[in-house]
Amino acid sequence: MESVVEMKHIRKEFPGIVANDDISISLHKGEILALLGENGAGKSTLMSILFGLYAPDEGSIFIQGKETVIQNPTQANSLGIGMVHQHFKLVHNFTITENIILGMEPKKGFSIDTASAAKKIRDLSEHYGLNVDPEAKIEDVSVGMQQRVEILKMLYRDAEVLIFDEPTAVLTPQEIQDLMLIMKNLISEGKSIILITHKLKEIMAVADRCTVIRRGKVVGTVKVSETSQGAMAEMMVGRTVSFTVDKKTASFGEPILTVENLSVINSRKVLGLSKASFTVKKGEILGIAGVDGNGQSELVEALTGLYPLSEGTITLGGVDISRASIRERIHRGLAHIPEDRQRRGLVLEYSLEDNLILEVYASPPFSRCGFLDREEIRANAEKIISEFDVRAGQGAQTPARSLSGGNQQKAIVGREISHDPDLLLAVQPTRGLDVGSIEYIHRRLVEQRDSGKAVLLVSLELDEILDLADRIGVLYHGELSEIYDAKVLDEHSVGLMMAGVQQ
Amino acid sequence: MWTIIVQIFPYAIAFTVPLLITSLGGLFSERSGVVNIGLEGLMVMGSFIAAYTISVLYPVLGDSAVWAGLALAMIGGALFSLLHAFASINLNADQVISGTAINMIAGAITVYFARTITGSGNIHIVSGLGRWDVPLLHRIPVIGSLLFTQTYGTTWLVLAILLLSWYLIYKTPFGLRLRSCGEHPHAADAAGINVFAIRYIGVMVSGAFAGLGGAVILVTYSGEFNGSVAGLGFLALASLIFGQWKPLGILGATFFFGFASTLANVSQVIPELARIPGFILKAFPYVVTLGALILFSKSSQAPRAAGQPFSHDKR
Numbered sequence: 001m002e003s004v005v006e007m008k009h010i011r012k013e014f015p016g017i018v019a020n021d022d023i024s025i026s027l028h029k030g031e032i033l034a035l036l037g038e039n040g041a042g043k044s045t046l047m048s049i050l051f052g053l054y055a056p057d058e059g060s061i062f063i064q065g066k067e068t069v070i071q072n073p074t075q076a077n078s079l080g081i082g083m084v085h086q087h088f089k090l091v092h093n094f095t096i097t098e099n100i101i102l103g104m105e106p107k108k109g110f111s112i113d114t115a116s117a118a119k120k121i122r123d124l125s126e127h128y129g130l131n132v133d134p135e136a137k138i139e140d141v142s143v144g145m146q147q148r149v150e151i152l153k154m155l156y157r158d159a160e161v162l163i164f165d166e167p168t169a170v171l172t173p174q175e176i177q178d179l180m181l182i183m184k185n186l187i188s189e190g191k192s193i194i195l196i197t198h199k200l201k202e203i204m205a206v207a208d209r210c211t212v213i214r215r216g217k218v219v220g221t222v223k224v225s226e227t228s229q230g231a232m233a234e235m236m237v238g239r240t241v242s243f244t245v246d247k248k249t250a251s252f253g254e255p256i257l258t259v260e261n262l263s264v265i266n267s268r269k270v271l272g273l274s275k276a277s278f279t280v281k282k283g284e285i286l287g288i289a290g291v292d293g294n295g296q297s298e299l300v301e302a303l304t305g306l307y308p309l310s311e312g313t314i315t316l317g318g319v320d321i322s323r324a325s326i327r328e329r330i331h332r333g334l335a336h337i338p339e340d341r342q343r344r345g346l347v348l349e350y351s352l353e354d355n356l357i358l359e360v361y362a363s364p365p366f367s368r369c370g371f372l373d374r375e376e377i378r379a380n381a382e383k384i385i386s387e388f389d390v391r392a393g394q395g396a397q398t399p400a401r402s403l404s405g406g407n408q409q410k411a412i413v414g415r416e417i418s419h420d421p422d423l424l425l426a427v428q429p430t431r432g433l434d435v436g437s438i439e440y441i442h443r444r445l446v447e448q449r450d451s452g453k454a455v456l457l458v459s460l461e462l463d464e465i466l467d468l469a470d471r472i473g474v475l476y477h478g479e480l481s482e483i484y485d486a487k488v489l490d491e492h493s494v495g496l497m498m499a500g501v502q503q
Numbered sequence: 504m505w506t507i508i509v510q511i512f513p514y515a516i517a518f519t520v521p522l523l524i525t526s527l528g529g530l531f532s533e534r535s536g537v538v539n540i541g542l543e544g545l546m547v548m549g550s551f552i553a554a555y556t557i558s559v560l561y562p563v564l565g566d567s568a569v570w571a572g573l574a575l576a577m578i579g580g581a582l583f584s585l586l587h588a589f590a591s592i593n594l595n596a597d598q599v600i601s602g603t604a605i606n607m608i609a610g611a612i613t614v615y616f617a618r619t620i621t622g623s624g625n626i627h628i629v630s631g632l633g634r635w636d637v638p639l640l641h642r643i644p645v646i647g648s649l650l651f652t653q654t655y656g657t658t659w660l661v662l663a664i665l666l667l668s669w670y671l672i673y674k675t676p677f678g679l680r681l682r683s684c685g686e687h688p689h690a691a692d693a694a695g696i697n698v699f700a701i702r703y704i705g706v707m708v709s710g711a712f713a714g715l716g717g718a719v720i721l722v723t724y725s726g727e728f729n730g731s732v733a734g735l736g737f738l739a740l741a742s743l744i745f746g747q748w749k750p751l752g753i754l755g756a757t758f759f760f761g762f763a764s765t766l767a768n769v770s771q772v773i774p775e776l777a778r779i780p781g782f783i784l785k786a787f788p789y790v791v792t793l794g795a796l797i798l799f800s801k802s803s804q805a806p807r808a809a810g811q812p813f814s815h816d817k818r
Contacts, residue, residue, distance in 0.1 A: 053815075073692075073693060073695070074695040077695065085693070089687065089689055089690035089693045089694075090687070090690055091682070091683050091686045091687045091690050091691075092686065092687070092807070093686065093804075094679075094682075094683070094686075098679060099690070101679075102679060102680065102683055102690070102691065102694040102696070103680070103691070103694030103695045103696050104694075104695075105676035105679060107676065110674075110675055111670075111674045111675060112674060112675060112676055112679060153694075
């Protein structure tokens with residue numbers, strides 16, 4: 001079969017780590033090749049080499065059968081390779097047309113010929129079923145449409161090979177379906193696609209073949225039609241992985257957290273959360289689903305006291321904490337696993353042991369008469385490290401920055417759970433983690449619930465919510481839906497609610 | 504009232520024009536993503552170069568020396584702004600500090616040279632720019648007497664540059680690229696645009712325009728280089744914000760400043776205005792600026808990447 005892209009024996013070293021070790025992949029014309037691997041496995045490095053961002057230390061690249069050295073993204077573009085980045089590269093106050101033509105503007109005299117460009121874009125959009133309005137401004141269109149603009153950018157530049165870097169991370173389930181359809185349209189028109197992902201379900205849905213990478217090496221390439229999710233996961237992680245979380249049926253107790261008519265006017269002076277009411281009971285995991293930016297941060301910040309609420313009440317364990325300080329909320333039994341572990345979870349410059357007492361440093365036994373007790377602090381850190389399996393090179397004194405993402409997260413989870421909170425507020429607790437760490441953190445959350453504590457899980461990952469939660473609510477445009485029993489919901493129905501379709 | 508307006512209008516325009524061209528220069532720089540608070544210093548530099556050029560060339564060229572002075576002020580301003588460009592684009596320096604350095608260097612170095620050359624810190628020019636009535640147009644009732652009598656050639660030059668800039672920024676590929684570098688340089692980079700080159704152009708245009716602005720002050724209403732432009736560079740910067748980084752917006756903003764400042768300056772000789780305490784009139788434009796800046800701070804249209812150094816994203 002004809003290969004449009006072949007990368008042979010690619011090796012790339014960064015100081016102290018071999019990111020790509022003798023990796024070979026080949027992309028056939030008209031297929032979708034999935035590149036599967038955990039975070040840090042070397043997928044992105046490999047694609048950055050193909051896209052001209054890095055030069056490989058060893059190995060060679062063949063485009064349409066010809067050996068080529070790709071020095072920069074512009075050259076990659078001219079070779080017909082386009083990349084849809086995970087973070088879109090779009091100018092917010094430009095129209096879609098302007099964003100697409102940027103860098104290769106058609107001219108009429110000295111002026112940009114916007115009319116003909118818009119027409120070409122409209123034609124392309126219709127041809128591939130992308131449904132994009134060339135005159136709309138980026139800031140006014142949905143994330144899904146922004147992604148289609150990125151795709152159009154590539155098509156406008158006559159890309160034959162399209163690289164999608166984790167394309168579904170920011171989409172609703174329905175938008176994901178649309179994207180899958182678009183990808184199939186693209187290959188039926190003769191384009192070829194490389195799909196970087198760690199979501200097995202998506203690979204099963206669209207990919208023809210899948211190359212699995214682990215620790216910088218190719219584990220193998222399989223035909224998707226001849227394999228299963230389990231087999232691919234095993235190749236990716238190197239051991240069998242359980243997808244379903246084992247959990248007993250929940251035994252609900254009395255309500256711990258009661259939120260009534262909670263409204264938040266956010267820092268952009270917009271009503272980000274409007275009259276949300278719910279309760280979280282002892283012994284349950286309440287899941288809040290929703291696409292990013294629909295009021296999750298407002299809800300979380302109001303609950304934790306990071307941002308003031310404008311209306312409503314929050315009651316924790318029978319005490320009104322609506323206007324309590326952050327420290328008071330922590331003392332009353334609220335623990336918070338923040339969404340952004342590096343920004344809000346850890347002080348990266350501090351050692352692990354200091355990070356593990358961030359909220360309680362001022363109280364005994366860690367502080368006596370205004371002096372820190374280093375021995376107690378060390379003992380506390382060592383306990384959490386061993387209990388939560390935090391792998392840190394220099395033990396308690398390891399700088400937080402040098403821990404891997406998974407271990408940083410385990411440390412935060414350990415710290416929060418060690419406070420023995422009545423309510424654990426977990427926001428995106430497994431964001432960007434590998435399958436092994438996800439499994440571990442999920443298990444700890446369920447344990448927390450089984451021990452009769454309450455867990456409020458806010459996540460953008462629908463699967464996570466469906467796997468863990470006992471009851472589920474959905475945030476859409478700042479409004480919280482009714483809370484449903486998880487048993488009566490499935491992916492489809494929650495997906496519709498996430499897209500704002502009432503049922 | 505009408506006679507007052509007719510009387511002060513030419514002065515208001517004369518005061519507006521250097522502000523306008525400098526602010527327009529700032530617009531190019533900030534739209535490319537580089538904040539340039541060195542406008543003040545660049546104006547001083549332009550004023551000095553023009554003064555020196557004119558004083559040297561006047562005996563040879565006569566009245567044309569003024570235009571040679573303006574041209575050299577632009578070139579000199581552009582070259583001097585390279586310092587700021589190099590620091591903020593290549594060295595990723597803090598652009599506010601680099602701009603402040605420009606202001607300090609300009610004030611010091613020009614006065615030093617002026618002392619060495621003339622013995623005092625000042626350079627006086629023998630002849631400035633003449634005023635003329637625009638043929639035919641000055642006879643139009645109302646606007647004729649406001650806009651087309653007693654005008655300077657530089658006014659029309661600057662207005663022509665303004666129109667050209669508007670066209671360049673909004674209608675040409677260069678403008679689209681310039682704006683993309685100020686909003687989202689990584690998007691521009693991904694589209695194959697040389698962000699560094701565009702930013703260099705932006706800063707150099709601001710240097711050239713601010714240099715011209717300083718020179719215009721010299722050849723129109725001041726007539727003498729004295730090592731300062733009295734904060735007009737900062738006022739140009741405020742106009743840029745007031746005008747929301749748009750060419751026509753800054754035309755309005757600078758004219759507002761020009762008119763209000765002129766009103767304050769002439770208030771003592773006009774009986775109707777003399778009743779208002781002078782300091783109120785003098786403070787008026789600045790108070791309005793503060794108010795406007797507070798009002799606009801929420802809905803600011805500032806280029807998003809202005810002030811942020813750019814480096815290639817290597818993940």
